[in-house]
Amino acid sequence: MPLSMITGPTAGIGYAFARALAAEGHDLVLVSRDEERLQQVADDLTATYGVECEVLRADLSDLEHTRLVEARLRKEPFDILVNNAGFGVNKPFHDSDLEAEQAALDVMVRAVMRLTQASLGEMLTAGRGDIVNVSSVAGFLPRGTYGAHKAWVTSFSAWANVRYRHQGLRVMALCPGFVRTEFHQRMDADMSDTAEWMWLDAEEVVRTALSDLRRGKAVCIPSRRYKAIVGISHLSPRGLTERIARRNR
Numbered sequence: 001m002p003l004s005m006i007t008g009p010t011a012g013i014g015y016a017f018a019r020a021l022a023a024e025g026h027d028l029v030l031v032s033r034d035e036e037r038l039q040q041v042a043d044d045l046t047a048t049y050g051v052e053c054e055v056l057r058a059d060l061s062d063l064e065h066t067r068l069v070e071a072r073l074r075k076e077p078f079d080i081l082v083n084n085a086g087f088g089v090n091k092p093f094h095d096s097d098l099e100a101e102q103a104a105l106d107v108m109v110r111a112v113m114r115l116t117q118a119s120l121g122e123m124l125t126a127g128r129g130d131i132v133n134v135s136s137v138a139g140f141l142p143r144g145t146y147g148a149h150k151a152w153v154t155s156f157s158a159w160a161n162v163r164y165r166h167q168g169l170r171v172m173a174l175c176p177g178f179v180r181t182e183f184h185q186r187m188d189a190d191m192s193d194t195a196e197w198m199w200l201d202a203e204e205v206v207r208t209a210l211s212d213l214r215r216g217k218a219v220c221i222p223s224r225r226y227k228a229i230v231g232i233s234h235l236s237p238r239g240l241t242e243r244i245a246r247r248n249r
């Protein structure tokens with residue numbers, strides 16, 4: 001049975017990954033903070049797909065917790081690691097809680113870097129393994145600390161794809177636009193003026209991600225509309241990017 005780990009599998013994109021991989025017959029190690037919810041997801045996946053699910057409660061903003069997850073990755077080779085856990089801080093940077101900013105950096109950058117490295121040893125010995133790092137189109141745009149964290153994730157993953165592909169590994173940054181999940185609700189963001197066409201479905205995002213991963217892509221941007229937005233952002237005049245930057249945190 002293949003074995004995979006997903007961080008943040010209790011909701012949204014991570015939950016869609018958990019279901020998709022369980023449906024393919026992967027045993028799973030599920031990592032996040034809410035133990036009751038983790039156990040519920042684990043029990044549902046076992047009942048529906050007959051796979052084994054291990055629950056590992058960890059707050060990835062906490063270094064000691066993160067080290068326990070690293071130790072689990074070093075125990076045996078994983079087929080897929082999905083570094084997905086993340087959250088947004090909904091305050092202008094100069095007014096935001098610095099501890100919340102630090103936690104966001106630790107969950108979306110430090111944990112991604114540490115868990116990737118922890119998984120590599122066993123994967124390289126096995127000569128195979130996949131890592132999906134969930135980034136965002138925000139990483140291509142001037143969007144405050146969140147955009148900066150995701151720019152790091154995309155750059156790091158694109159480099160690791162090239163560095164390790166000849167040793168049998170596939171590493172990919174998944175860069176979705178707006179996805180209907182608990183993300184915006186958790187950060188208490190008012191999304192009422194976001195156009196309907198901008199929303200993506202988490203299951204569709206994950207289907208595209210797994211397909212692109214298996215084709216060896218370094219960066220996956222689900223949907224033609226967001227590929228176009230990213231393409232235009234590379235060509236757009238400085239004035240427009242500066243206007244976007246001023247409007248964001």
Ligand SMILES: NC(=O)c1ccc[n+]([C@@H]2O[C@H](COP(=O)([O-])OP(=O)(O)OC[C@H]3O[C@@H](n4cnc5c(N)ncnc54)[C@H](OP(=O)(O)O)[C@@H]3O)[C@@H](O)[C@H]2O)c1
Nearest residue numbers: 008010011012013032033034060085086178179181182183
């Ligand atoms: N939704 C979007 O529009 C969108 C767009 C682009 C990229 N993304 C990225 O997609 C990823 C998943 O987001 P989502 O939209 O699916 O959000 P979501 O529905 O809010 O789910 C977030 C998941 O992350 C876990 N998590 C949050 N903080 C954590 C921590 N400190 N330690 C461990 N686990 C933690 C949560 O579980 P617990 O509460 O149990 O810890 C939950 O399972 C994030 O990296 C996000 O930046 C989202």
